Amino acid sequence: MDKQQFTDLLQTKFKMVRIEAGYTQDTMAQTIGLSKKTLVQIEKERVLPNWTTCVSLCALFRDSEVLQNTLGGDPLEVIQVISRGACAYPDQDNKNELWWTTIETDRDIILQQNKISNLYRVLDGSMQPLYGSNKAREAEMFYNKKRNEQLISL
Numbered sequence: 001m002d003k004q005q006f007t008d009l010l011q012t013k014f015k016m017v018r019i020e021a022g023y024t025q026d027t028m029a030q031t032i033g034l035s036k037k038t039l040v041q042i043e044k045e046r047v048l049p050n051w052t053t054c055v056s057l058c059a060l061f062r063d064s065e066v067l068q069n070t071l072g073g074d075p076l077e078v079i080q081v082i083s084r085g086a087c088a089y090p091d092q093d094n095k096n097e098l099w100w101t102t103i104e105t106d107r108d109i110i111l112q113q114n115k116i117s118n119l120y121r122v123l124d125g126s127m128q129p130l131y132g133s134n135k136a137r138e139a140e141m142f143y144n145k146k147r148n149e150q151l152i153s154l
Contacts, residue, residue, distance in 0.1 A: 111143040
């Protein structure tokens with residue numbers, strides 16, 4: 001897949017991603033950085049989105065099932081490979097230790113804080129993010145909810 005094929009494919013998914021996220025056209029246009037008029041034209045498949053707009057869509061809606069099913073996985077990974085031609089991935093364990101401090105771990109649920117940005121995240125046992133927040137209390141509540149769900153399922 002090249003950039004042209006990628007943008008052609010994503011043009012047909014803009015509206016589905018917007019609806020999946022529960023966004024209005026106004027909110028979606030503002031989030032991606034487009035005018036509402038341009039978004040409407042893209043959704044009606046009258047205008048082809050440019051590469052940057054497609055990258056924005058994938059970055060901001062990375063967890064979209066529509067995008068993941070359309071692209072066969074993580075949209076950002078697909079973008080990296082298309083734009084660079086190839087992509088080597090660093091050791092994720094070292095990366096996590098460099099930027100993230102583990103606050104609490106219980107079974108397969110991990111609560112971490114970023115050392116620089118002070119953002120918080122909750123991960124599952126395979127180090128996949130489940131939740132992110134800039135508020136410690138919200139992250140702790142999500143962590144405790146997931147931990148309690150695991151206890152109930154035992």
